[in-house]
Amino acid sequence: MNFTLPGKARPFFKTVTERTPKYLMFDSWYLCALIGLRERTLGAKEELEDEYFIDHYPEDFKAQADFLAGLLIDAELDRNRINVDDKASVEREMILLLDPSRTTGLSESGVEILNRYAVGGFAKLEDAMLPPANVEDLLVKYAELWGGQD
Amino acid sequence: MELRVVGWRYENIRGGIRNVSVALDEGQRWTLVQMPNGTGKTTTMTLMRAALTGADLTPDEVAALRADDDAEEGLFELRLAIDDKPYRVELHLDFVGRRASYTTTRAQLQGGGSEEGWKLPPLLRRLLTPEFTKLFVFDGEFAKDIRSEGKDRTTRAIRTLYRLDQLDTLKSEIAKLVTKEQESAAALTSAKEQKGVTRLANVLADAEASLAALKAKLKSHRAERSKLVARQEEIGGRIADRTAQDEKFAARKSRLDGELSTLTIRIAVLSADSLAAVRSPAKVSPLLLARLRGLGQRLTTLQLPKTISQEFFHELAHATHCVCDREIGETESAAIVAGAKKYLAEDQITIINRMKRNVRESEATGGEFADSAGELKAKLRERRSVYQQLEQLQQEQIASGDDELKRLVLEQRQNELRLETLDAEISQLNTSDKLTQILEKLGARNNIPLCQAEVDLAKRRLAAATQTVKFTGAADRISALIDTVAARALDNLRESVRVATNEKLTRLIKGEPLRVARIGSSLELASQGVASKGGVSEGQSLSVAYAFITSLLGAAPYRLPFIVDSPAVSLDTRVRREVGDVIPTLFEQMIMFVISSEKDGFADAFYPREDVRYVTIWQDQGEESQMREGLDEFRRFHATEPGERAA
Numbered sequence: 103m104n105f106t107l108p109g110k111a112r113p114f115f116k117t118v119t120e121r122t123p124k125y126l127m128f129d130s131w132y133l134c135a136l137i138g139l140r141e142r143t144l145g146a147k148e149e150l151e152d153e154y155f156i157d158h159y160p161e162d163f164k165a166q167a168d169f170l171a172g173l174l175i176d177a178e179l180d181r182n183r184i185n186v187d188d189k190a191s192v193e194r195e196m197i198l199l200l201d202p203s204r205t206t207g208l209s210e211s212g213v214e215i216l217n218r219y220a221v222g223g224f225a226k227l228e229d230a231m232l233p234p235a236n237v238e239d240l241l242v243k244y245a246e247l248w249g250g251q252d
Numbered sequence: 253m254e255l256r257v258v259g260w261r262y263e264n265i266r267g268g269i270r271n272v273s274v275a276l277d278e279g280q281r282w283t284l285v286q287m288p289n290g291t292g293k294t295t296t297m298t299l300m301r302a303a304l305t306g307a308d309l310t311p312d313e314v315a316a317l318r319a320d321d322d323a324e325e326g327l328f329e330l331r332l333a334i335d336d337k338p339y340r341v342e343l344h345l346d347f348v349g350r351r352a353s354y355t356t357t358r359a360q361l362q363g364g365g366s367e368e369g370w371k372l373p374p375l376l377r378r379l380l381t382p383e384f385t386k387l388f389v390f391d392g393e394f395a396k397d398i399r400s401e402g403k404d405r406t407t408r409a410i411r412t413l414y415r416l417d418q419l420d421t422l423k424s425e426i427a428k429l430v431t432k433e434q435e436s437a438a439a440l441t442s443a444k445e446q447k448g449v450t451r452l453a454n455v456l457a458d459a460e461a462s463l464a465a466l467k468a469k470l471k472s473h474r475a476e477r478s479k480l481v482a483r484q485e486e487i488g489g490r491i492a493d494r495t496a497q498d499e500k501f502a503a504r505k506s507r508l509d510g511e512l513s514t515l516t517i518r519i520a521v522l523s524a525d526s527l528a529a530v531r532s533p534a535k536v537s538p539l540l541l542a543r544l545r546g547l548g549q550r551l552t553t554l555q556l557p558k559t560i561s562q563e564f565f566h567e568l569a570h571a572t573h574c575v576c577d578r579e580i581g582e583t584e585s586a587a588i589v590a591g592a593k594k595y596l597a598e599d600q601i602t603i604i605n606r607m608k609r610n611v612r613e614s615e616a617t618g619g620e621f622a623d624s625a626g627e628l629k630a631k632l633r634e635r636r637s638v639y640q641q642l643e644q645l646q647q648e649q650i651a652s653g654d655d656e657l658k659r660l661v662l663e664q665r666q667n668e669l670r671l672e673t674l675d676a677e678i679s680q681l682n683t684s685d686k687l688t689q690i691l692e693k694l695g696a697r698n699n700i701p702l703c704q705a706e707v708d709l710a711k712r713r714l715a716a717a718t719q720t721v722k723f724t725g726a727a728d729r730i731s732a733l734i735d736t737v738a739a740r741a742l743d744n745l746r747e748s749v750r751v752a753t754n755e756k757l758t759r760l761i762k763g764e765p766l767r768v769a770r771i772g773s774s775l776e777l778a779s780q781g782v783a784s785k786g787g788v789s790e791g792q793s794l795s796v797a798y799a800f801i802t803s804l805l806g807a808a809p810y811r812l813p814f815i816v817d818s819p820a821v822s823l824d825t826r827v828r829r830e831v832g833d834v835i836p837t838l839f840e841q842m843i844m845f846v847i848s849s850e851k852d853g854f855a856d857a858f859y860p861r862e863d864v865r866y867v868t869i870w871q872d873q874g875e876e877s878q879m880r881e882g883l884d885e886f887r888r889f890h891a892t893e894p895g896e897r898a899a
Contacts (some may be wrong), residue, residue: 113688124527136533140540151687162531168607169533169544176547189554196556200600207603238519238632241526245625248537 103214104154107131108145108224114233115240122237128160131220133244135170138223139177145221147214158205167207174199174208174216253375254811256841258331258338260300264323264345266316267292268871272879276843277331280865282836283843284855286886287869291877293845297817301389303330303341303354305380306370311350318347334373341370379810384412387801390816398797404773406800410745413808419738423731430727437716449717456710462696463703470681470700477674480667487664494649494657501649508642515635522628529621534611538618548608556604746771752803753796756838760795760830768796775800791823798831802838813841820854821847832857848889859883 107130115130138145159167175196178184184191201209208216230247234240259276262269269292276283287293295317302309309317317326326345331338340357356371372380386394387409397405411417441452495505529535534544569588574580580588650658680694684701688694696706753775754767766788769778775796777788788796798819805812819835820828832854836842846855858864866886871877 109687112685113691116685116688124524129527129531132531136536136540140537166532168603168610171603172544172547172607172611173533173540176543179547186550187554189556192551192554193556196604197600200603202600202603237527238523238628241523241530241625242629242632244530245526245622245629248539248622 103210103217104157105131105213106150106154106217106220108134108221109149109151110228111220111224112151114224114228116233118234118237118240125237126160126162127155128163131155131217132163133240134220134223134227135216136173136223137226137247138219138221139173139216141222141226142177142181143222143226144181144215144218145223145225147218147221149221150217170216171200171207171212174212174219177219178215253373253809254333254335254840255376255813256333257300257813257815257843258333260296260331261329262292262296262299262327264319264326264347265292265295265299265328266319267295268319268877269295269869270319270876272869272877274867274869274879276865278865281839281841281863282858282861283841283865283867284858284886285843285845285867285869286848286851286855286889287845288871289847291869291871293817293847296845297389297391297815299328299343300330300815301382301385302352303328303343304372304389305382305385306341306354306372306377307382309343309345309352314345314347314350314352317345324348332372334376339372340366341372342366378417379412381412384409387413388805388812388814390797390801390814390819394797394801398775398800406771406775407742407746407773409804410742410749410771413804413810414741414745415809416738416741416745419734419741423734426727426731426734430724433720433723437720440716441713441720446721449714449721452710452714452717456707456714459696459703459707459710463700463707466681466698466700466703470678473674473678473681477671477678480671480674484664484667484671487660487667491646491657491660491664494654494660495645498649498652498654500652501645504645505642508638508645512635512638512642515631515638519628519631519635522624522631526621526624526628529624532616532620534614534616534618535620536618537621541614541616541618544607544611548611551604551608748807749800749803752806753799756799756802756834757796759834760799760827761792762830766792766796768800791827794819794822795827795831798835802835806838811840813843814839815843815845817845818847818850819844820850823854825853828853829857836861851887855886859887 105128107127111130111134118125119127119130163170178195178199179186179192182195184195186192199209199212199215200207201212204210206213227244227247231240231243234243256279257276259274261273262271264270267290274285285293287296299317301307319326324347326347328343328345330341330343332341333339337359339359342355342357344353344355346352353368354370355366355368357366358371383405394405441448492505495501534541568574569580569585571580574584578584646657646661650661680692680698681700683689683692683694683699689699689702694702696703750768750771757766757768767778768775770776777796801814805814814835820831823831828850836858844855864883865881866883867879867881868885868889869877869879870889
């Protein structure tokens with residue numbers, strides 16, 4: 103599976119995407135996924151769009167590939183209640199989520215789980231803010247979601 | 253296509269026909285086979301029809317052909333020449349199992365072998381139906397049937413012989429094509445008639461009208477928007493001019509504009525910085541940074557990734573000895589490969605090490621995004637304040653009595669509202685995003701891409717329906733034309749056969765006004781004398797049949813033999829002679845089975861002719877049949893009784 107947006111994300115970010123050339127479709131997916139990883143909340147696969155929108159990290163995100171992989175491993179260890187002192191279990195989880203032969207370094211299963219974290223994250227985002235009118239509003243509101251911005 | 257009988261052979265057939273073989277390979281035009289009654293004439297005719305049609309024989313029919321109780325197997329072999337190519341059809345009779353089967357031998361077969369089954373050329377197979385074969389392997393009953401209403405033998409014979417049946421096949425093929433065309437169009441439309449096409453054309457016209465209206469509306473909206481944007485710029489300029497003209501407000505306005513400009517630049521920078529920061533998880537939140545560092549430390553503690561990778565074990569599995577010097581057999585090798593799956597691969601180790609290093613070496617604090625976004629939020633707030641001050645300034649200027657400014661501001665606000673409405677409507681008209689279309693409940697009546705899709709679908713449906721209806725109409729016209737051609741061909745053929753039949757009847761039955769008036773479902777005779785004499789005699793009936801059959805076959809695209817049993821037995825001597833004179837000239841090959849009494853007036857008409865083969869088959873008392881050839885034997889047999897002849 104490649105990077106796929108949550109079903110309702112496209113219209114939610116529509117205005118920002120249309121008005122801000124530097125804002126990428128991948129940004130929408132990433133902002134959702136990051137909240138989902140923080141919350142350890144997986145959404146349903148059925149709530150994803152039918153088609154993926156990109157199969158690799160855009161240039162601006164390539165340097166963050168290892169961090170995203172790390173956050174995914176961390177979230178999955180926690181979500182699956184894996185004993186982090188059990189070396190074999192931790193290694194097994196990493197083997198499941200990583201695939202160096204793919205450009206993202208993530209396995210098919212790893213990307214699918216990230217997509218589902220994006221679904222879970224979007225639900226939080228949708229609860230916390232209205233569809234943003236511009237990228238500035240989006241960034242300020244998003245920062246508030248991470249706390250301590252007031 | 254020409255079909256000739258070259259010979260036939262019997263083995264163990266009733267009537268004592270055990271091992272008799274008749275060879276006609278010298279190609280004589282006429283063959284007279286003299287067989288007394290009871291020696292197998294009718295059986296021979298039956299077997300010939302079977303061999304020519306490949307008919308299935310019932311167990312009772314097989315049993316009826318058995319020579320005697322000692323015979324377990326029998327055979328009838330018919331040798332043919334089809335367009336000069338030799339064919340041999342063998343009818344094998346299993347008297348014990350009461351079964352019959354065919355084998356066919358033909359020149360084209362590799363190695364000259366025979367193959368199972370009845371395998372005459374396809375064109376002949378279609379012609380040689382049991383009913384049609386009775387025409388030329390002549391069945392006396394046919395003479396009666398062709399004049400019987402309702403049996404329709406005459407018309408069927410003409411249709412078969414002149415291949416009018418093929419026109420029915422053509423119609424059937426056309427019907428199949430129509431069905432196929434309708435089935436392929438069924439996915440798009442069920443319309444099969446013109447009214448369906450008209451309905452679809454109306455649907456398309458409506459959809460196209462809607463599309464044109466939506467496009468016109470979009471064009472109008474865009475034009476209005478352009479005008480409003482230009483007008484807004486003009487209003488903005490005029491408002492600025494009015495403020496600048498008033499010294500009381502000009503300085504304040506200039507200062508606020510300057511602040512606004514500075515803030516706008518700063519906001520753009522902060523926006524870019526915040527976006528860059530949020531794209532790095534380590535800069536989004538101390539929480540995420542802590543988690544990444546925690547993972548790195550945990551992996552270090554666990555000594556992950558291991559220094560031994562999957563690759564090490566795969567290499568080891570293929571070695572002959574372990575590092576501990578133990579031998580590695582197949583079992584050990586399989587166990588090592590299975591166990592290798594528990595270890596990270598070399599490049600997975602690289603990813604994890606890189607992640608650990610990046611986290612360790614990252615200078616991020618986790619607060620970069622919060623800082624940048626915090627400042628962005630403050631500057632946005634400041635900008636809102638400047639906007640409010642500018643609005644306040646404008647209100648003060650209006651309050652000081654600047655009605656022109658008041659009017660301009662009012663118009664500016666109204667235009668803003670109108671622009672918002674126009675932008676929303678333009679977006680609704682234009683969007684091709686499926687989710688937006690669903691969420692905003694857009695349809696073909698208010699969205700151009702959806703309306704265009706409806707037009708395209710209506711066009712495809714109309715094209716399919718038009719094509720189907722056009723195709724069906726053309727097929728109907730062709731089928732009607734075929735019916736007309738078939739009817740006219742049949743009429744013309746019937747008439748030409750009728751005329752030819754009457755010409756022959758004139759020669760066969762001199763002095764009798766017996767003529768065919770019409771060939772319909774039967775031969776309808778027209779003769780004033782027929783009714784007064786109480787009907788047609790058997791001889792006359794046979795004469796009519798001969799005249800009809802010879803006329804029918806005479807002009808056919810097939811050259812067929814004429815095989816007849818007791819051709820003259822029911823004719824009076826005068827008609828016999830006429831038949832003997834007229835009929836032989838009408839066929840390329842004739843085989844006539846006769847009995848002694850037919851020689852007078854019929855067979856003897858052949859004696860002066862060349863190109864005649866004479867065969868005499870008789871059965872001695874209680875013995876097998878004998879066969880002799882030649883005119884002398886044929887004539888002599890006439891003078892003696894069969895039982896005495898054998899002696």
